[in-house]
Amino acid sequence: MEGYDPSKYEKLSVAVDLLVFTVEDNRLKLLMIERDEDPFAGILALPGVFVRVNETLDDAAARGIREETGLEGIYFEQLYTFGGVERDPRMRIISVAYMALVPLEQLVFHAGARTSGAWLVDAEELLESEDPVAFDHKEIIRYARWRLANKVEYTGIAFHLVEREFTLPELQRVYEILLGKSLYKANFRKKVAGLIEETEHMTSGDAHRPSRLYRAKEEVVRRRKTEDG
Amino acid sequence: MEGYDPSKYEKLSVAVDLLVFTVEDNRLKLLMIERDEDPFAGILALPGVFVRVNETLDDAAARGIREETGLEGIYFEQLYTFGGVERDPRMRIISVAYMALVPLEQLVFHAGARTSGAWLVDAEELLESEDPVAFDHKEIIRYARWRLANKVEYTGIAFHLVEREFTLPELQRVYEILLGKSLYKANFRKKVAGLIEETEHMTSGDAHRPSRLYRAKEEVVRRRKTEDG
DNA sequence: ACAATAGTGTCTGTGAGACAGTATCGA
DNA sequence: TCGATACTGTCTCACAGACACTATTGT
Numbered sequence: 322m323e324g325y326d327p328s329k330y331e332k333l334s335v336a337v338d339l340l341v342f343t344v345e346d347n348r349l350k351l352l353m354i355e356r357d358e359d360p361f362a363g364i365l366a367l368p369g370v371f372v373r374v375n376e377t378l379d380d381a382a383a384r385g386i387r388e389e390t391g392l393e394g395i396y397f398e399q400l401y402t403f404g405g406v407e408r409d410p411r412m413r414i415i416s417v418a419y420m421a422l423v424p425l426e427q428l429v430f431h432a433g434a435r436t437s438g439a440w441l442v443d444a445e446e447l448l449e450s451e452d453p454v455a456f457d458h459k460e461i462i463r464y465a466r467w468r469l470a471n472k473v474e475y476t477g478i479a480f481h482l483v484e485r486e487f488t489l490p491e492l493q494r495v496y497e498i499l500l501g502k503s504l505y506k507a508n509f510r511k512k513v514a515g516l517i518e519e520t521e522h523m524t525s526g527d528a529h530r531p532s533r534l535y536r537a538k539e540e541v542v543r544r545r546k547t548e549d550g
Numbered sequence: 551m552e553g554y555d556p557s558k559y560e561k562l563s564v565a566v567d568l569l570v571f572t573v574e575d576n577r578l579k580l581l582m583i584e585r586d587e588d589p590f591a592g593i594l595a596l597p598g599v600f601v602r603v604n605e606t607l608d609d610a611a612a613r614g615i616r617e618e619t620g621l622e623g624i625y626f627e628q629l630y631t632f633g634g635v636e637r638d639p640r641m642r643i644i645s646v647a648y649m650a651l652v653p654l655e656q657l658v659f660h661a662g663a664r665t666s667g668a669w670l671v672d673a674e675e676l677l678e679s680e681d682p683v684a685f686d687h688k689e690i691i692r693y694a695r696w697r698l699a700n701k702v703e704y705t706g707i708a709f710h711l712v713e714r715e716f717t718l719p720e721l722q723r724v725y726e727i728l729l730g731k732s733l734y735k736a737n738f739r740k741k742v743a744g745l746i747e748e749t750e751h752m753t754s755g756d757a758h759r760p761s762r763l764y765r766a767k768e769e770v771v772r773r774r775k776t777e778d779g
Numbered sequence: 780a781c782a783a784t785a786g787t788g789t790c791t792g793t794g795a796g797a798c799a800g801t802a803t804c805g806a
Numbered sequence: 807t808c809g810a811t812a813c814t815g816t817c818t819c820a821c822a823g824a825c826a827c828t829a830t831t832g833t
Binding site for chain 3: 504505507508511512525526527528529530531
Binding site: 780781782783784785786787788789790791793794795796797798799800801802803804805806 | 807808809810811812813814815816817818819820821822823824825826827828829830831832833
């Protein structure tokens with residue numbers, strides 16, 4: 322790099338914006354907060370935190386997820402870095418977007434200190450509506466939505482949206498929601514057969530045939546650092 | 551975000567690191583510079599620039615490419631953002647890696663002002679060797695190499711490594727280099743048939759049958775902002 | 780004619796898609 | 807027995823892989 326004197330270059334604020342996705346009522350939802358300060362007071366925004374000087378980006382993302390949801394150790398991955406000059410009208414902020422996936426059962430709310438509330442927002446409805454979203458967050462959400470649809474095809478990303486043990490109909494519903502189309506049962510089962518392993522457990526109590534519970538194979542959900550392109 | 555007073559948060563240096571790839575002598579190469587200052591004096595490093603307060607990340611990448619190669623308008627895309635705390639021993643630098651692809655014929659050298667030289671380095675050799683690379687740049691290169699191999703399968707990224715008009719044997723060689731394996735002619739041609747269109751031109755002068763020149767279809771190489779996941 | 784590379788025809792196996800059928804629970 | 811959902815068998819078709827074959831240049 323040309324010139325290494327730090328004082329020669331203006332430094333920038335770097336934030337991590339979080340897209341915490343879950344599935345509720347057969348819909349893809351994500352966690353958003355309502356801003357209580359200008360700009361965009363009263364408008365929905367993605368939760369986020371500033372990156373501290375002595376924490377990595379992944380650390381900042383994990384911290385943000387913890388502060389926002391109370392959860393530790395859930396799946397997340399870096400999505401993209403948004404660096405438009407006018408993203409935030411007050412100051413230049415580079416935002417590294419992170420996407421987290423968590424089954425609804427694990428998700429507990431925990432409103433941030435400076436926000437009047439946090440909700441699960443229907444991703445599809447938000448993207449199709451004309452409702453304003455703070456900053457460039459709608460664009461970020463649109464990109465995340467697109468990436469999710471892609472990655473479900475060739476990775477095990479869908480497993481992060483179901484519990485550790487799940488039925489195949491449950492898993493299929495997650496695939497269908499992410500892909501935005503319905504799938505044939507028999508074909509779906511053949512497709513995921515290599516990614517899962519049976520458990521001894523079955524569902525019970527429903528007024529129909531019980532469903533076997535499965536687990537994702539270890540190697541399918543294991544995260545390889547930056548290798549989730 | 552919790553608290554918007556900029557002064558409350560330390561700002562960070564943000565750099566763009568560039569991976570300019572090309573194909574030379576049937577090998578994947580990338581542009582690297584030899585550092586002439588500590589740390590890592592005499593060691594190979596990726597070229598990079600600091601992001602200025604009033605330029606976007608893409609602008610910074612384009613500027614870096616221009617400064618390093620003299621080229622304008624070549625294909626590039628954001629790769630990943632590396633935010634380890636100890637990446638640079640002197641100070642905290644967040645680095646947004648960008649990958650650029652250019653056919654060798656367009657690539658002209660233009661050594662940076664503060665570097666003693668710039669070369670095309672064989673990507674495979676570099677990754678397999680024990681030779682040191684500055685900072686975490688070897689990890690960045692390894693990720694880029696992996697991403698290239700992936701994207702060649704389902705995108706038109708290979709077209710950016712051949713000239714605007716190319717023969718199918720040429721294109722096939724690029725695919726083989728990126729994939730790291732040889733392909734069957736007939737199958738390859740069927741695979742890319744939908745991505746290309748014939749021209750009127752043929753090669754000539756070689757001591758064998760001439761080869762038809764093709765062009766990539768517009769929609770295959772058109773870049774959709776952040777949608778190159 | 781020959782060397783060298785460009786380009787084609789076709790067989791096969793695999794896997795996705797479509798659909799019809801069977802299985803097993805509670806009520 | 808019935809409604810509801812879980813699960814399976816199998817046909818078809820598109821496509822990737824493999825390989826043998828033909829085509830066209832310069833020397």
